[in-house]
Amino acid sequence: MAEQSSLESILDDLAVPVLRVEAGSARVLFANAAVRALPFSLVPLDPTPVLDSEGVRLTPEQHPVARAARGESLEGVLFHWDTPEGRRAFLLHARMDHSRSPGVATVTLQDVSPWQRAEADLRRALGARDTFLSIAAHELKSPITVLQLVVERLIRGARRETTFSGAQLAERLEPALRHIRRLGMLVQNLLDVSRARNNRFELELETFELGSLVHEVREHFSAQAEQVGSRLEVRDCPPVEVHWDRMRMEQALGNLITNAIKYGAGGPISVQAERVDGVVCLRVEDRGIGVAEGDRERIFNPFERATSGHRVESLGLGLFIVREIARAHGGSVGLTGRDGGGSCFTLCLPVRATGEYE
Template sequence: MSGQSGLESVLDFLAVPVLRVEEGSARVLSVNAMARTLPFSLERGAVLDEAGAPLPPEQHPVRRAARGEPLEGALFRWETPEGDRTFVVHARMDRSCTPGVATVTFQDVTRWQRAEVDLRRALGARDTFLSVASHELRSPITVLQLVLERLHRGARREETFSGVQVAERLEPALRQVRRLGVLVQNLLDVSRARNNRFDLDRERFALSSLVREVCERFAEQARHAGSDLLMEDCPQVEVHWDRLRVEQALSNLITNAIKYGAGGPISVRAEWQDGEVSLQVWDRGIGVADGDHERIFNPFERAASGHRVESLGLGLYIVREIARAHGGTVGITGREGGGSCFTLRLPLEATERGE
């Protein structure tokens, strides 16, 4: 066996693509087995710069290696039919023969690069969440403190402190306590969902009663935001769900519509077909960009909007987890004339995950 063929046999055992390139001409002398399995050509494929534009031919890493340029861990991105792939490239020139031969190795780091991007995004979302959470939690605590201090001063100053006066001064405190309760419950739900402990307490009840109660509860809040909350069609059907959880999911969808509905009408309707119920919440607001349809259901995420809406970014994530726990789904579609339609689809008989 010749020395060259023996080297090629050794290179075939390597788990990374390897090319051996002639000095000067950049002619490929051999390609190892791993390089031959790639669905694109390392030596002729389009290599992109940071902006995504093709590099000039003379900047191609194979051409640079053939010129004897040292490539020690340089990153290059190839455009391929399956999407961009990033490789760490090393090159070493052997001039023991004439012309010399450059050995070029390619380590695919695409997966690690994507993981790094996802991690950076997750860390950014976490930092935003912590900032908003501190604001959201501090606001009701501040109001509670002020209300209780006023109540305490009033009680010390006035010997006859009537029950009506106490009730009036306690009302804002009670509102803030309820707000704190919602925030804490959302954080607890996220913890349970992420630890697969999102248990259901199922019962049989009429679907129409749940939808009507939730719509009546949020009608006043919608009016304050300039929106009319309308309950449209709802079938007379009995479901087997965790009533409190589905009520929570529908409430989250309606409050989301109130926040982003831009004061337009909001419609809630239900449909029943082939053993599945679809709960739909329509708004005429700012809408959600197509590229954000999946992202907004992740924890600590919010849709980009033209105005500032403070929230923990947990509401839609909790809706998604409630849907999954029932064996259902939630999704969003755009609508003509602007706005969004969120659809919660659940089977009549909820099937918990793992059953």
């Protein structure tokens, strides 16, 4: 008896739920502390439905504990339990001791929810990467096709000995230049992603006036914004000397503005800067489609997009690059929704970055 109680106290110390059930009557002979700590009762079976590995609801007779109590030996049966905190996954093992009469089933449970979640995340990340690869291939291909057409037309013209005026030549080459720029940007983004992933995002720090950068970026993107009917305005920008990588900051602010143009549904876009003590926050606001709360963190990961379906010029890299630029400056970037729809991205950086990667 003393031996049994010391065995039971050892079992009580285990983190793994262990249950001893009498075959036939399904009477619980012993349940360790881990069983009692579960968010549901095993015997009698909790009224919360139990689901099989495919998510199909099991009848009480199909419940793995009920099967074990009927004398079945079970080797890693996967099932799910819906708890108020979300779905949890368990592997159940049952061994039958036939040396007794009636027999006794020893049931152990293994909570595999963290592994299932990690697997689901991994699958999603792999899926996002596959989508990225096919979009990237498409994105790289289309400017190349246009370039090829432009060059072929010029060669045909030259063979026919057609002379082009300077203006005609410039007109014909203009689309090529646009596509070369797009190609350059794509390749730059791809390079930046691999640099950021290898922690080789080095900064070239210099001291400059913040307003000059903000207005320059606005100027650069205002025509693009106008094309989709958006007005791009700088609402507020205090005079402040910052010590940042100017080119990288242009890129980060440019990525946020490009998104506001792409997803801003033609509404007004505003850029605002604010200094609070040693930190400067840049805010880019639009009144477009916004981002659902559940997507607001993951869109900063590489290849992640909140919009479904194929969208040209959407690789899911822009925000990842913004986040890495912020990190390299010792700052951060975040997203909040706007009342009345739209997004507000806030990029906060110390006025003087040191360039020390965390």
